[in-house]
Amino acid sequence: GEDVEQSLFLSVREGDSSVINCTYTDSSSTYLYWYKQEPGAGLQLLTYIFSNMDMKQDQRLTVLLNKKDKHLSLRIADTQTGDSAIYFCAERYPGGYNKLIFGAGTRLAVHP
Amino acid sequence: EAGVAQSPRYKIIEKRQSVAFWCNPISGHATLYWYQQILGQGPKLLIQFQNNGVVDDSQLPKDRFSAERLKGVDSTLKIQPAKLEDSAVYLCASSSPAGGNQETQYFGPGTRLLVL
Secondary structure, eight states: OOOEEEOSEEEEETTSOEEEEEEESOTTOOEEEEEEEOTTOOEEEEEEEETTOSEEEETTEEEEEETTTTEEEEEESSOOGGGOEEEEEEEEETTSSSEEEEOOOEEEEEEO | OOOOEEEOSEEEEOTTOOEEEEEEOOTTOOEEEEEEEOTTSOOEEEEEEETTEEEEOTTSOTTTEEEEOGGGSOEEEEESSOOGGGOEEEEEEEEOOOSTTOOOOEEOOOEEEEEO
16 A cells, blocks of 8 residues: 655754654555655755665764664754754655655754 | 746636646656645655656546646646645656666645635
8 A cells, every 4th residue: 555654743952853753554665765845845855765774874864764664764963943844754656667655744843 | 957947836716717837847857747735745646757758647637637748848737627625735846867776856846726
């Protein structure tokens, strides 16, 4: 089936770490993505991970993948007010050519 | 490098009217996608083009939605007639193979449609 689930809201204090979680259903997905959407804007690719990897780090971002549990997480270190946005998890659907299935998004609110 | 361009940015119409959206992908990108993003949800793929051919339109409501990509570059998405439930943001994205099997989709700013 096609279903990606995320928690809807996360609030963190500036300077703390944020962890956004996602579960997906298709174990044969090859790539998993994190996109960021700011108000009134399109989606910006943050990072992606290939399914044969457990972890990927890119500056303040760390992606963890647990294939057994079909769980993906995005950790943002030293969260800043500019990180406030909606974060979407997406899986590349194995049944289509580069078709992405998105979760509903997690709204991250960063407060002082 | 210029990003994906979309117009108009906003559109308000009454139900049963028709509307069209335009997308200009990143230069050289062979694949173009149209997504519908309803408020509070993630984007849902409506149609995908490879050059000027349709790869996937399984979730396109073909009784009212149509899309074309003439000459394999720009694309238009049309709704005729519009329903209240078509109120959403319509996102266009494009991609091109960059080595390996990974192909990043780059998104435009979207067109916000409100149907009254």
